[in-house]
Amino acid sequence: MNKVLMQGNKIIAEAAIRAGCLFYAGYPITPQNEIPEYMSERLRQVKGGVFVQSESEIAAIHMVIGASAAGARSMTSSSSPGISLKQEGISSLAACELPAVIVNMMRGGPGLGNICPAQGDYFQATRGGGHGDYRVIVLGPDSAQELADLTMDAFELADRYRTPVMILADGMMGQMMEPVVFKKPKPRDYPESFIMKGAGAGKSKIIRGLILDPLEMEEHNWRLHRKYELIAQKETRHELYKADDAEIIIVAYGTGARIAEGAIKRLREAGLRAGLFRPISLWPFPTNELRDLAKKVENFLVFEMSTGQMVEDVRLAIQGRARIGFHGRPGGVVPTPIELANVIGRLYDRKEGIIDRIV
Amino acid sequence: MKKVFGRPQSMKGNIFHYCAGCGHSIAHRLIAEVIDELDIRGITIGVPPAGCAVLAYNYFDIDMIEAQHGRGPATATGIKRALPDRIVFSYQGDGDLAAIGIAESFHAANRGENITVIFMNNAVYGMTGGQMAPTSILGQKTTTSSAGRENVLDGYPIQVSEIFSLLPGTAYIERCTVNSPANILKTKKAIRKSFQYQIDGIGFSLIEILSPCPTNWKMTPIDSCRWIDEVMSKQFPLGVIKDVPAEAAKERKEREPKS
Ligand SMILES: Cc1ncc(C[n+]2csc(CCOP(=O)(O)OP(=O)(O)O)c2C)c(N)n1
Ligand code: SF4
Ligand SMILES: [Mg+2]
Numbered sequence A: 001m002n003k004v005l006m007q008g009n010k011i012i013a014e015a016a017i018r019a020g021c022l023f024y025a026g027y028p029i030t031p032q033n034e035i036p037e038y039m040s041e042r043l044r045q046v047k048g049g050v051f052v053q054s055e056s057e058i059a060a061i062h063m064v065i066g067a068s069a070a071g072a073r074s075m076t077s078s079s080s081p082g083i084s085l086k087q088e089g090i091s092s093l094a095a096c097e098l099p100a101v102i103v104n105m106m107r108g109g110p111g112l113g114n115i116c117p118a119q120g121d122y123f124q125a126t127r128g129g130g131h132g133d134y135r136v137i138v139l140g141p142d143s144a145q146e147l148a149d150l151t152m153d154a155f156e157l158a159d160r161y162r163t164p165v166m167i168l169a170d171g172m173m174g175q176m177m178e179p180v181v182f183k184k185p186k187p188r189d190y191p192e193s194f195i196m197k198g199a200g201a202g203k204s205k206i207i208r209g210l211i212l213d214p215l216e217m218e219e220h221n222w223r224l225h226r227k228y229e230l231i232a233q234k235e236t237r238h239e240l241y242k243a244d245d246a247e248i249i250i251v252a253y254g255t256g257a258r259i260a261e262g263a264i265k266r267l268r269e270a271g272l273r274a275g276l277f278r279p280i281s282l283w284p285f286p287t288n289e290l291r292d293l294a295k296k297v298e299n300f301l302v303f304e305m306s307t308g309q310m311v312e313d314v315r316l317a318i319q320g321r322a323r324i325g326f327h328g329r330p331g332g333v334v335p336t337p338i339e340l341a342n343v344i345g346r347l348y349d350r351k352e353g354i355i356d357r358i359v
Numbered sequence B: 001m002k003k004v005f006g007r008p009q010s011m012k013g014n015i016f017h018y019c020a021g022c023g024h025s026i027a028h029r030l031i032a033e034v035i036d037e038l039d040i041r042g043i044t045i046g047v048p049p050a051g052c053a054v055l056a057y058n059y060f061d062i063d064m065i066e067a068q069h070g071r072g073p074a075t076a077t078g079i080k081r082a083l084p085d086r087i088v089f090s091y092q093g094d095g096d097l098a099a100i101g102i103a104e105s106f107h108a109a110n111r112g113e114n115i116t117v118i119f120m121n122n123a124v125y126g127m128t129g130g131q132m133a134p135t136s137i138l139g140q141k142t143t144t145s146s147a148g149r150e151n152v153l154d155g156y157p158i159q160v161s162e163i164f165s166l167l168p169g170t171a172y173i174e175r176c177t178v179n180s181p182a183n184i185l186k187t188k189k190a191i192r193k194s195f196q197y198q199i200d201g202i203g204f205s206l207i208e209i210l211s212p213c214p215t216n217w218k219m220t221p222i223d224s225c226r227w228i229d230e231v232m233s234k235q236f237p238l239g240v241i242k243d244v245p246a247e248a249a250k251e252r253k254e255r256e257p258k259s
Helices: A008-018 A034-045 A057-069 A080-096 A122-126 A144-161 A171-175 A214-234 A254-269 A287-293 A310-318 A337-349 A351-356 B023-037 B052-058 B072-082 B094-100 B102-110 B160-165 B181-199 B221-235 B244-255
Strands: A004-007 A023-026 A050-053 A074-078 A100-106 A137-139 A164-170 A177-180 A238-241 A248-251 A274-279 A281-283 A299-304 A323-328 B044-047 B063-065 B087-093 B116-121 B170-177 B204-210 B239-243
Touching: A004 A008, A008 A034, A008 A100, A008 A144, A008 A171, A008 A177, A023 A034, A023 A057, A023 B072, A034 A050, A034 A074, A050 A057, A050 B072, A057 A074, A057 A080, A057 A100, A057 B063, A057 B072, A057 B102, A074 A080, A080 A100, A080 A122, A080 A164, A080 A214, A100 A144, A100 A171, A122 A164, A122 A281, A137 A144, A144 A164, A144 A177, A144 A214, A164 A171, A164 A254, A171 A254, A238 A287, A248 A254, A248 A337, A254 A274, A254 A299, A254 A337, A274 A287, A287 A310, A299 A310, A299 A337, A310 A323, A323 A337, B023 B052, B023 B087, B023 B116, B023 B181, B023 B204, B044 B072, B052 B087, B072 B087, B072 B102, B072 B116, B087 B094, B087 B181, B094 B102, B094 B116, B094 B160, B102 B116, B102 B160, B102 B204, B116 B160, B116 B181, B160 B170, B160 B204, B160 B239, B170 B181, B170 B221, B170 B244, B181 B204, B204 B221, B239 B244
Parallel strands: A023 A050, A023 A074, A074 A100, A100 A164, A137 A164, A248 A274, A248 A299, A299 A323, B044 B063, B044 B087, B087 B116, B116 B204, B170 B204
Antiparallel strands: A004 A177, A137 A281, A238 A274, B170 B239
16 A cells, blocks of 8 residues: 555544544544544545534543444544543443544643643543543554554454543644555454344343442453453553663653654764663553563663653553653653753763662 | 233333332333334334433333433434434433533534434432422522522523524424323323434424422422422423424415415
């Protein structure tokens, strides 16, 4: 298939269409407006395609619940404040075991914040986000190609585990243009028996999150938990960059990882052996893989466009086996690779400096 | 012997958990009878609310997907748009429709979604213990308006049906009640018409049902029925509020040359 130059938001939308997404509902919010705009055009061209500009993000996610239950591959997208509003519905999707894809093009927060790229929603995304004991599969793309690939994968994962999947990117990913090749999507494999389409002549179906008996509800929680454990075993993804001989590993995802790569190139030119560990699945977090790396690397530096959220998962993974520093730029600031290279250079030259900065 | 009364096919036969004299059980039965009569059990999908009717799926023997509080019309929109040939209804209380879910309800109506909304107005939050609802009457005592609803503090009862009827997206709106056999029959007719309109692709219908809640009104079932006649229906007048197909037919008839 041909390489095309496209903007990140449109790549997600196009990948969704190619993956067979038939239902999209959303409410405008910068920096992701190109997704609903593109979907409104493209879904019109697809047989059975439905686009609804909803009255709110809450309505959008509950429309997605209905469409997903009715058997349509369904998606909604938003940016941080809108994702907060969707949490009620995401919790329901998890409870009712309905597949759906949710895109969060993060912006600076908290509150109304701003419209600049940020990574402050990591906790919200990876800890479930709404009420109750559940997790959402969270994928953090760092390139146009991954925006396409992971969006397609997200639909598949959502179906396979009957659970909501989130694409967690940011305004930078959404706005930038890069070449991309759309892979051929796999045909959908979703059992008819899960779909609510009227009882026909048969037995009627119920989809519900309400389970009043605490013992029954407990079992439902454990059943979900076992599913999440299976996901954690099977669906962890990460990537290494120049990690083989590294004396310091930067841990970063998404836009943060791109900046880190640029920093590592510069550091390597200056003779400093830095490398990158990039989680791609943010939940499940590649805990074991990172822990293994800590057997041979002593110094880690977590870089996030936040005051430090993923760093907690890094600490949980490494469990004191190595030193962990942190550099963060929250609020919509996108630092340059040079800034990050300088931070790392300083730490690397005075290794004890890392100890000073253990957080 | 000829069987003249039985359980509708679209009901499971479980015993209602509703209080004695509650309007929900009557409304459930009427909907089930209509589904049977229109022979649409196999293609109907219901969306029960958070509210006293949250367990509606234990009673209806049709496909049902529970909605979060107030979100029924959004969920119903998703289903109907994905499966346009199915019959979809949401079932909502007054807190559900007129407070937390007013946006979802209003906009589903405004989009003219081809769905039916059954709106159970009992002027209280039944399920959570009788708090003030957006439809509580001025002066009505509830657990959060112990001195009676006061407009300066609490606002006014919302006339959902009248307000929705102003939206060009709505096709049919009628306010009924289930406080007497005659009114129950009228309510059934209205429900039937709303489903028929949906089958015919006519658009959004809302059937408001003034529904007794003896438990939270702190009245006997009989006094509750009386209160609907004497107080509630004064605030919320019964009758057809909007019926686009009927009005159009009437206009056509009037325009016909008289011979
Ligand atoms: C988000 C949310 N807020 C609050 C509740 C609690 N709650 C459940 S039902 C209900 C009110 C129900 O009143 P109404 O819609 O009038 O239905 P009724 O029980 O009177 O039939 C409330 C507040 C909830 N389930 N979800
Ligand atoms: S509390 Fe009121 S609405 Fe709820 S079941 Fe009892 S009578 Fe019906
Ligand atoms: Mg009520």
